[in-house]
Amino acid sequence: MATPQAHHLFHAPIADHSFSADRRTVxxxxxxxxxxxxxxxxxxxxxxxxxxxxxTVTSVDIAPGSGRIVTCSQDRNAYVWEKTPTxxxxxxxxxxxxxxxxxxxxSPSEQKFAVGxxxxxxxxxxxxxENDWWISKHLKKxxxxxxxxxxxxxxSVLLAAGSTDSHARVFSSFIKGTDxxxxxxxWGERLxxxxxxxxxxxxxxxxxxxxxFSPSGDALAxxxxxxxVTVVYPSAPEQPPxxxxxxxxxxxxxxxxxxxxxxxxIAAGHDCEPYRFQGDENGWRLTGxxxxxAGAGAGAAREESALNMFRQMDLKGQTTVNTKLKTTHQNxxxxxxxxxxxxGQVKSFxxxxxxxxxxxxxx
Amino acid sequence: MSQLNYRTINIDQLDPESSVNFPMETLLPANLPAPETxxxxxxxxxxxxxxxxxxxxxxxxxxxxxxxxxxxxxxAKEVHMATVTEVLQGIRQADMTRVLESVxxxxxxxxxADCLMKYIYKGMSSxxxxxxxxxxxxxxxxxxxxxxxxxxxxxVGEGGGGQQMSVLLNWHEKLxxxxxxxxxxxxxxxxxxx
Numbered sequence: 001m002a003t004p005q006a007h008h009l010f011h012a013p014i015a016d017h018s019f020s021a022d023r024r025t026v027x028x029x030x031x032x033x034x035x036x037x038x039x040x041x042x043x044x045x046x047x048x049x050x051x052x053x054x055x056t057v058t059s060v061d062i063a064p065g066s067g068r069i070v071t072c073s074q075d076r077n078a079y080v081w082e083k084t085p086t087x088x089x090x091x092x093x094x095x096x097x098x099x100x101x102x103x104x105x106x107s108p109s110e111q112k113f114a115v116g117x118x119x120x121x122x123x124x125x126x127x128x129x130e131n132d133w134w135i136s137k138h139l140k141k142x143x144x145x146x147x148x149x150x151x152x153x154x155x156s157v158l159l160a161a162g163s164t165d166s167h168a169r170v171f172s173s174f175i176k177g178t179d180x181x182x183x184x185x186x187w188g189e190r191l192x193x194x195x196x197x198x199x200x201x202x203x204x205x206x207x208x209x210x211x212x213f214s215p216s217g218d219a220l221a222x223x224x225x226x227x228x229v230t231v232v233y234p235s236a237p238e239q240p241p242x243x244x245x246x247x248x249x250x251x252x253x254x255x256x257x258x259x260x261x262x263x264x265x266i267a268a269g270h271d272c273e274p275y276r277f278q279g280d281e282n283g284w285r286l287t288g289x290x291x292x293x294a295g296a297g298a299g300a301a302r303e304e305s306a307l308n309m310f311r312q313m314d315l316k317g318q319t320t321v322n323t324k325l326k327t328t329h330q331n332x333x334x335x336x337x338x339x340x341x342x343x344g345q346v347k348s349f350x351x352x353x354x355x356x357x358x359x360x361x362x363x
Numbered sequence: 364m365s366q367l368n369y370r371t372i373n374i375d376q377l378d379p380e381s382s383v384n385f386p387m388e389t390l391l392p393a394n395l396p397a398p399e400t401x402x403x404x405x406x407x408x409x410x411x412x413x414x415x416x417x418x419x420x421x422x423x424x425x426x427x428x429x430x431x432x433x434x435x436x437x438x439a440k441e442v443h444m445a446t447v448t449e450v451l452q453g454i455r456q457a458d459m460t461r462v463l464e465s466v467x468x469x470x471x472x473x474x475x476a477d478c479l480m481k482y483i484y485k486g487m488s489s490x491x492x493x494x495x496x497x498x499x500x501x502x503x504x505x506x507x508x509x510x511x512x513x514x515x516x517x518x519v520g521e522g523g524g525g526q527q528m529s530v531l532l533n534w535h536e537k538l539x540x541x542x543x544x545x546x547x548x549x550x551x552x553x554x555x556x557x
Contacts, residue, residue, distance in 0.1 A: 227545035228545075
């Protein structure tokens with residue numbers, strides 16, 4: 001495994017990041033704005049700022065095909081940004097929510113996007129030609145608390161959502177006129193809007209922080225504040241799942257996860273490093289960290305040499321000054337996304353976190 | 364009308380959408396064991412005590428953790444808490460790591476580790492020494508919300524409570540070594556309280 005490419009963009013938390021399709025631009029949510037960084041050589045330099053939100057931006061997503069950027073914020077708004085010759089032009093989306101918007105993702109078809117919110121609804125947004133604006137339809141029942149995370153099924157109709165009521169749910173977000181009728185699957189056959197195709201709760205509960213469908217869409221994984229990853233294999237519509245496997249780890253909670261093929265999951269969170277899980281319907285297990293600690297660890301050993309210890313005591317009056325973590329990220333990882341993938345196999349992925357770094361990892 | 368002070372009305376209670384009206388029972392998984400009463404817990408206690416007397420500390424801890432009354436009432440939970448405390452106090456410090464590695468390994472080991480951590484935290488939050496298993500005192504405050512109340516008085520004195528606390532702290536340290544920090548996090552999230 002090659003060493004991860006770390007880009008330290010600034011000294012502020014990154015709530016979310018998204019790369020453009022050509023991987024030359026990365027959008028990061030920083031405070032009330034979204035900053036666009038352009039790759040030049042091996043570095044990323046600030047090229048543009050999307051200003052408009054009045055409160056912290058919570059999520060950002062670039063549609064790979066159209067290049068449109070959608071952002072959402074605690075100011076209860078979402079904007080769709082389009083590139084014009086004079087710069088990025090925002091279009092307000094009618095979300096109709098009275099609490100913060102927490103999470104946004106484009107559907108794979110790019111015809112729709114979903115916005116999670118603290119108002120216990122998911123706004124599924126689509127473009128209305130006649131009025132030239134983005135309008136939304138609400139997924140409401142049976143959400144009992146804030147939506148923290150969302151993930152789309154490859155068919156662009158099914159939507160998985162994680163919530164602070166500790167449930168991960170799968171909904172249908174079928175919009176007549178926008179979506180083609182989806183193929184029947186283990187999740188359901190007829191899928192009118194707001195059909196609940198699955199509702200899952202861990203034994204140890206905990207807020208759900210990350211959800212993801214497997215590349216085929218026939219399995220769902222979610223992780224939450226109970227430091228565990230749960231994988232669900234549905235059997236048939238309205239039936240209990242064929243298998244629901246829970247891997248409880250000895251780690252701090254995980255925040256975000258992605259699938260690599262059908263038999264591998266990569267997840268990262270409060271331990272500041274990505275972990276690999278492997279398995280299938282018969283069982284899953286944590287196979288280890290993706291961080292090779294040799295380089296950083298060697299630095300730490302030097303730090304602890306006697307000479308250095310006395311020097312630090314002399315200079316600063318303290319015995320231990322090593323506040324640098326041995327991991328590439330120096331703080332919690334918030335988002336993990338595939339960077340380079342083909343047929344569901346991830347070759348590299350990117351992470352961003354509270355330390356203001358975006359890191360690209362090669363598998 | 365003038366008697367009614369509208370400023371003191373707790374409007375959250377009247378709003379069905381409010382978070383104070385969140386149905387906590389929705390956080391309990393469907394596979395919760397059947398409700399247990401305090402007499403069931405007392406039966407378990409005598410079985411565990413027998414194992415303990417026979418010198419099988421490992422078996423006693425395993426049995427006590429496997430039979431935790433997750434679905435029981437407060438009284439059953441109190442009785443079982445006393446049983447677990449007795450087992451924990453009956454194991455010598457030198458044996459802790461060996462016992463933990465065996466109890467928290469193998470099939471269902473992770474659940475036992477989580478369960479033990481719940482008892483350790485419950486023990487640390489309760490306000491009186493639970494003493495012998497035969498007469499659990501009523502002063503043990505039931506874990507009403509599943510969280511850790513910071514308000515409760517803690518045992519910082521020199522008395523028996525302080526000693527119990529040091530036993531629990533020892534167990535806590537050893538358990539984190541064996542089962543990691545994940546197990547502490549799960550005590551906070553898990554609504555199947557002990």
